[in-house]
Amino acid sequence: MVDLHQEFQNSRCFHEARIDRRSADALIGLAAGITADGTINQQEAEYLKRWIETNLNHLADPVVNILYRRLADMLSDNLLDAEEAAELLDILRQFTGLELSKAHPFQAPTTLPIDQPAPSLTWDSRLFLFTGVMAYGPRKDCEALVTERGGLIAPSVSKKVHYLVVGSIGNDQWLHSSYGTKIKKAVELRESGLPLAIVTEEHWQKSIFG
16 A cells, blocks of 8 residues: 555654653653652663663654763663762753752753853854843843854854853743754754854853853
8 A cells, every 4th residue: 555645654753753752751750750869879770771772762862862871871881880870860950950959040951961061152253042041031132242242143053153052941842851953953063073062041141241
């Protein structure tokens, strides 16, 4: 039987997208549960690795892939030592957005894709792009601060962009592990070797106001 109108294929892709979304949601919930007691042990780490391999191995999400690669590296010797456990706990808290100070005004849901350490920002002829909701105010006001200092605003993520600034106000996208096409594309470009930095709004504000 020939599917002339690709109805089966389109339907299958639609359902795969829904499954991917639910699997990504489940990963966030699983990570939140593992980190709830403030510790993580060998069994929990191994279970999380197997779960990702079983449920998200096909998902081309660069942020999930960052998490998986770091987890796989830690377990490559079949031993999760105390230092690795502490680092993994921190990574999972970043991934789920649980590592937030109550008194902290910046509430980015995850810092996993962010450049560590944060680079020094330069302005002259550098291309900036903003994504997410900015705590500072409307995006146009943020862009004005950049152009006043000699920087430029990029229309979209490309090989020419120098800095992607991630807004500090969380939104529903992050709750569903949908990091946005800008961040996904930026991670892919950065990992291909391009000098594109992904920075938090907090770092961007500190670079402007000190």
